[in-house]
Amino acid sequence: MKIYNGYKRLPRNYTLMTDEYEFTMSNGYYQNGMQNQIAAFDVFFRKVPNNGGYAIMAGLDKVIEYIKDFSFGEQELSYLERKGYGKSFVEYLKNLKFSGDIYAIPDGTPVFPNEPIITVKAPIIEAQIIETAILSMVNGAMEHATGARRIVEATPDDVTIMEFGARRADGCEAAIDASIYGIMAGCDGTSNDIAADMLNMKGLGTQAHSWIESYDTEYDAFLAYAKAYPDNCLLLVDTIDTLRSGVPNAIRVAKEYLVPNGYRLKGIRIDSGDLAYLSKKARKMLDDAGLEDAGICLSNGLTAESIESLIIQGAEFSSLGVGDNISKPEGRMGCVYKEVALKKDGNWIPKIKLSNDVSKTINPDFKKLYRAYDKETGYAIADIMARRIENVSRDKIVIADPANILKHTTITNFKLEKLQKTIFKNGELVYDDPEILEKQKYCNEQMKKIYPEVKRTKMPHEYYVDGTEEYVEFKNVLIDETKKIAKNKI
Structure with a gap:
């Protein structure tokens, strides 16, 4: 358990922090002998809150602590026995630890809709049970961080931003999260003394x-x-x-x-x-x-929009106290956790969820994710998904909208960077999670690489999250094949 100046980041065992259907499915997998079936799941969101142009990745620190401590103790096992699960399944859970791989975009990175911010590759029962807690941790953290960064982007560099939102949060743990992720996203300090002490800072007020x-x-x-x-x-x-x-x-x-x-x-x-x-x-x-x-x-009640208005009106200020719109921002992240592939006989079998709403059709397969930067300006120009088996060119790439292959473009003179880092490998933590102020510095650096048009408060430019031409063609073929199979079974 990581200690923040004497405080635990997670105050309890969250192994039971999951929806009941995760256990009903897991028990079903176990009864059908599927407990060793390897699956891949992606965490992603479909829309940026408040019609913004970007979100800020956050919550990975909590996910790491949760996965490290993932285990079923006597209290958890007793509850599941009372629920009526069989002794064999409960005994299986008694010895269960996370044994898979987790890949994630680091905290503080600007991220965009429909790209995998976290990928879990693990035995299907392990991957299923951890879904709810991961989504809860990441959704809340990203809401706080994204709300805070919007404030930071709207505020002149020489103005101090104090996070004042503890009393507006939905509970004490949410208040601590808002303060920590607010500072990670660029706030200069917090009025929340427990968060300040956790970060070895002084409370402001x-x-x-x-x-x-x-x-x-x-x-x-x-x-x-x-x-x-x-x-x-x-x-x-x-x-x-x-x-x-x-x-x-x-x-x-x-x-x-x-x-x-x-x-x-x-x-x-x-x-x-x-x-x-x-x-x-x-x-x-x-x-x-x-x-x-x-x-x-x-x-x-300051917002990014009201701060911009104050500047236009020539308001005089050297510091801002911002609470509500960091601790309890209006927009919701809506991160989801979807199965994208199963491993059979050593090969990945891509899986896809279709929808009558094209925007809800997921991006299938166990993927690679890159960010392309313009070599001349240094700005990020697109995030690009590719199949794991695909060799991606470093000289010229044809990229296309995963929802519409007709919307494609060719990029040249770029630098590619892998966005996801390996966090856990075979159940072991292999990632050195930085301290919050290091993440703040990293966030500031990464935001400088995003075009101003993407960061503007009103009607931001839509950043490209595309696939390689090969990936988008593969996705379209998979959609057609899946529809044919479904039609033939009707």
């Missing part, structure tokens, strides 16, 4: 409106805070009236107490009202009072 309400006057509250924290005095100025009371009282405390005692006012925070208008007026008042170095922090 000021005071609540209740502090001001607990004193006879706003001035008394500000003065008391300044005396308690003279070298870190950032005052919340919107409890009564931002411009007529809050800012004037902050200036008064700075002039009457902080400056005479050798300190400076660190700044003010505005948490309500017209943030653009109030911040500009407050900036002028602070500057006129000789407090040009005092910062302005803005908060109150």
Whole structure:
């Protein structure tokens, strides 16, 4: 179990964190002697939340801990016996450990719809039972990370972003995840002290409106805070009236107490009202009072869109407090876990799920996934799926839309990079999972390689997730063959 400054990343055994049908299927596989059948499953999502152009891979750290500790103890086995599963199946589970391979795109990588972000290759019962927990961990983590990165992309580089969302999260573990993945995606810090301690950082924050309400006057509250924290005095100025009371009282405390005692006012925070208008007026008042170095922090339900609007309006701010749209973003990832191949007699047999909705027809087979970069600009130009048995050219590739082979293009002058890394091999962890701040640096570097048009908040350019021409032709043949088989059996 990986320890985060004394804290366990996963607080309990999550082996039973699965949907019941995983056990009904697994028991059925066992009864039919299929427990050694090797299968491949892909984790992917079909649409970026909030009509965005990209998502951020996250949650691999939790998946690693979960798989490492995957085992059935007495409590889990007792539950399954009470459910009525046979003694032979329960005895089989008693000795079950994960013995397969897992390939995944590293945390912090920008990822796109319909590409395999995680691939599991394992005996089918093992692969089936771990589905629910993996999806739960990755879906939540990616929602937090993607929401945070949208905020980061909308914010100027010289502005500090503080994650304030613990109280808005769906439970304490979700709050910790939001803080950790928010920092991984580029936030500078968090107000969540347990997450800060886990990451060996300092929690960030000021005071609540209740502090001001607990004193006879706003001035008394500000003065008391300044005396308690003279070298870190950032005052919340919107409890009564931002411009007529809050800012004037902050200036008064700075002039009457902080400056005479050798300190400076660190700044003010505005948490309500017209943030653009109030911040500009407050900036002028602070500057006129000789407090040009005092910062302005803005908060109150900030989104990527509202931050962009503040910038357009000329709002004045040096830091942002963002909560709701990291800890509980509106969009859902919707990651799914689909079987793509079975291994028989040493050969992979591709599997496909068809749908009347073309967008829900999966990309079959045990695949390779590449990212192609333009050698001249360094920007990513496409993610490319290929069959494992396929030799992919490094000079010229014809790529096509997996849903429409007529939409194809030829790319040249590119560099290819394999996106998935080997995480587990034969049940053993072979991947050195980086620390969160290393992942943050990596995320920042990777986002610089994505075209600005893909990253824009409104109507982003659709990034290409294509297959090699060989792969797309193979997929179309498989679709036709599957339909013929189904038709002949009707």
